[in-house]
Amino acid sequence: MARKIGSHSEITGPRVRQAALTLFARHGYAAVSMRQIAAEVGVQAGALYNYTADKQALLFDLMQTHMKDLLVALDACSDTGNALRRLETFSRFHIRYHLDRPDLVFIAYMELRNLSDENFAAVEALRGRYEARLRDILTQGIDERAFSVPDVKVASMAIIAMLTGITTWYREEGRLSRAEVEEIYWQMVRKAVSA
Amino acid sequence: MARKIGSHSEITGPRVRQAALTLFARHGYAAVSMRQIAAEVGVQAGALYNYTADKQALLFDLMQTHMKDLLVALDACSDTGNALRRLETFSRFHIRYHLDRPDLVFIAYMELRNLSDENFAAVEALRGRYEARLRDILTQGIDERAFSVPDVKVASMAIIAMLTGITTWYREEGRLSRAEVEEIYWQMVRKAVSA
DNA sequence: GTCTATAAGAGGATAGAC
DNA sequence: GTCTATCCTCTTATAGAC
Structure with missing residues (x-):
């Protein structure tokens, strides 16, 4: 399947950081998975790697x-x-x-x-x-x-x-x-x- | 293979807690695996479950x-x-x-x-x-x-x-x-x- | 830029031999 | 009481379709 609607490079990046921030603060870095962050943002895990190494x-x-x-x-x-x-x-x-x-x-x-x-x-x-x-x-x-x-x-x-x-x-x-x-x-x- | 030497119920228990203490403090609970704790104690991972649920x-x-x-x-x-x-x-x-x-x-x-x-x-x-x-x-x-x-x-x-x-x-x-x-x-x- | 699929491995916990 | 072996799940990260 292709993208949901369109490209979101300007908006998804900040949302990834915001989701990571919230989840890291609540559960701790080691306890949070990339899948959890992706779910919080509303994308699949693989898509995160467009925004972070x-x-x-x-x-x-x-x-x-x-x-x-x-x-x-x-x-x-x-x-x-x-x-x-x-x-x-x-x-x-x-x-x-x-x-x-x-x-x-x-x-x-x-x-x-x-x-x-x-x-x-x-x-x-x-x-x-x-x-x-x-x-x-x-x-x-x-x-x-x-x-x-x-x-x-x-x-x-x-x-x-x-x-x-x-x-x-x-x-x-x-x-x-x-x-x-x-x-x-x-x-x-x-x-x-x-x- | 059987046990290394003999039974160690009185001594291994405290050593398990000590190893967990040291590793949790250094790396954090979520980042430490049961295998790491076992290695620090000098036993296999399965043996830990004789001392903790x-x-x-x-x-x-x-x-x-x-x-x-x-x-x-x-x-x-x-x-x-x-x-x-x-x-x-x-x-x-x-x-x-x-x-x-x-x-x-x-x-x-x-x-x-x-x-x-x-x-x-x-x-x-x-x-x-x-x-x-x-x-x-x-x-x-x-x-x-x-x-x-x-x-x-x-x-x-x-x-x-x-x-x-x-x-x-x-x-x-x-x-x-x-x-x-x-x-x-x-x-x-x-x-x-x-x- | 996001998806699905998957590689490659580490995780917690258990079973059964000794 | 400890071992080896293993189950099953979850992990990070990548590949290639769209």
Whole structure:
């Protein structure tokens, strides 16, 4: 049999990535088959290979694109005031950005070990650049005598772990609004690094 | 061919669980085959079924045992002083216990979605009981006017996420000793909830 | 660009010999 | 209790028709 209706190169590609994203987030990369992804898109398994070299490339594309977008978005909203102000901007940005993309965030943190060595290195480098932005802020805060942080590297990882953890429990229909969650976490971060 | 040497019922069982633990932690439940586990133990795949009903039971046993042991260990070291003292005990216990069992912790946080519905509910209930211990401490601290926490439930999850995050980066041969890490994180927790 | 069909192999789990 | 052998299903990926 021929194609169903016509060609869909511009539309099927994004739908493949979207289906992979949803399924990887829900069941995990290793537990999802190419057939499941194809079924979600509404095509046969073979057709997927017009859009990705293989399953690994699908995962890598999702993670790399996410990390690059994250860095661009952070730089677009970063300001240049004092460290406390910059930390607040970073914290609120991180929470909002991650709550808006729970599936991407989940994959980016959970599927690192399913990347090939080469792909892992590329994603890890991008993660390092993101963390470095926070380390810069903490270092500035120490210079300004505004923060008291025993170890900048450890503190940056602790803060990111705390903030990212929100995505493991936050539900849109839950008790708290995004704004309330943002406020609660920002206050905890602020106090945790305070002098 | 018959058995290699003799019967090993008392020794092979633990070795099967240990092999599953190591491999699940390194590659993920879904990515590990029963054949790989058998190879790690040094038996053929069929022999594993003398020790586990199936692959799912192997995962559930690891996670449930871990959560039960965690609760018992926590209760064994908990004290009854003021909230600040109790929070310090909890924080230091959590860090030590988790650094001593990185593979179990990793699995307990990463493989929840690979549990069957029934098994997930059982493990989740145990996790809830652990979190409740921390919520009790935070509530006491608010009553004592020692803590200022906008939301006890959120704060307990934030603290646990921050502390558990240590296992994703800590390396025995790294720059910081366990005692140093423990101290850094305890100070951050203390300040984060301070009045 | 998508289909059907299939290659080539790995997966979980079981049967029966020893 | 462990082995070998095997069943049956599912897997990724490719080939060729349309």
